[in-house]
Amino acid sequence: MNDSVALDPVDLELLRLLQNDARMTYRDLSAAVGVAPSTCLDRVTRLRRSGVILGQELRLDASRLGRPLQALLSVQVRPHRRELVGPFVERIRALPESRALFHLAGPEDYLVHVAVTGTSDLQRLVLDEFTSRKEVARVETRLIFQRWECGPLLPPG
C-alpha cells in the first residue's frame, strides 16, 4: 500500500491545520476551511482510515523531562543480515533513550537519535548498548546542538 491518495484542496488545508495543532476542533476546522463541521469530521475520518494520517502525537520538551542532551549515533551492524538486524532494531527501539531510528543505505547502516540525561549517560549508552555488542562493528557519536522541525509535509506542488 504505497499509493498516493487523491487529495483535494480542502483535504490539504485540513492536513495543514492539523499538522500545526492536532487537537483543533471540527468546528474550528470548519470555520477555517469553509465547509460544515460534519464534513470536516468526514474528511478527517477518511484521511485517518486511508492511512494518510498515521497518528497524532505530542511534541515534548526533552530538556524539561530530564533529558537535556541529544545525540545522533551512526552504527555499523556487521554482518548486515536479517537475523542480526531484526533483533538489533527491536532492541534499539525499546531503549528509553531512543527517539528515532533510521535504516540507511550506505556504510553507516543505522542512525539512532537519542535523548539522554548528560554526557555520562551518553557514554554508558554507547558502551553498554552499542560497542559492547558483537553485531555492532562501529559507532560514531554526534552531539545535537539544536533541532528544528520544518514546515508541514504536503504533496509536491
Added chain:
Amino acid sequence: MNDSVALDPVDLELLRLLQNDARMTYRDLSAAVGVAPSTCLDRVTRLRRSGVILGQELRLDASRLGRPLQALLSVQVRPHRRELVGPFVERIRALPESRALFHLAGPEDYLVHVAVTGTSDLQRLVLDEFTSRKEVARVETRLIFQRWECGPLLPPG
C-alpha cells in the same frame, strides 16, 4: 528556561497516553489514569503552560502524500559563522522537502532530513539548494530505507 519540571505519576501517565494519541478525550484519560476528567484537563493544561508539552502534531504517511523517498543530507557550512548559518537554517527550514534539521557538533555541521518525490527530485534538491550555494562546502547524501519512531519520551527512571 531549561528546568526540569516536577512530574508525579499521574502526569507521567497522561503524557504516556497522549504520546500515543494526542486526541484522547479527557474522559478517556480520566478512566485510564483514575482521576476526574476535570483534573485531567487541569493537569494537561498545566503541562502545556509549563512547556513540557510543546504541541500536538499529526504523523503523516509521506509516501501517500507523494514523497516516497526520504534521505539524510550531511552539510558542511563554511565559514561556520552566525551571519552565514542563520540564513542557511532559515532557507533550509523553508524548503517544502525539509522534514527536520539538526545542528551538530562535529565536522558535519548540519543534518537535513528530507522527503522527496524520487531520485531526480533529490538530485535537483542537492544541486540547486545545497552544492550550488557558496556557503555549502560539502554535502553527503544517505538514503533512508526505513524509519522507526521509538517509545514515548519519559523522564529517566
Added chain:
DNA sequence: TGTGAAAATTTCAAATG
C-alpha cells in the same frame, strides 16, 4: 455536502476532604 438535533465531551465554579 449541509442541517439540525441528540449524544458526548469539555470546562468551570462551587464544594469537599
Added chain:
DNA sequence: CATTTGAAATTTTCACA
C-alpha cells in the same frame, strides 16, 4: 490546595434532506 462534583457550554456525531 489539589481534587471532585455537577451543571452549563461547547463539540462531536449521525440520520436525513
